[in-house]
Amino acid sequence: MPTCLVCGEHFSDDVRFLNHMMEKHGFRNPNVGKPDRNSRGY
Secondary structure, three states: OOEOOOOOOEOOOHHHHHHHHHHHHOOOOOOOOOOOHHHHOO
């Protein structure tokens, strides 16, 4: 059960958690360990 590190809100699944991070806190790529080449332009 994921928890938001910014506001401490709990989520029932990863999809809702990722959507929350992107919408509320502006995270474009929550998976830091997986580089997202599309958002970096190369």
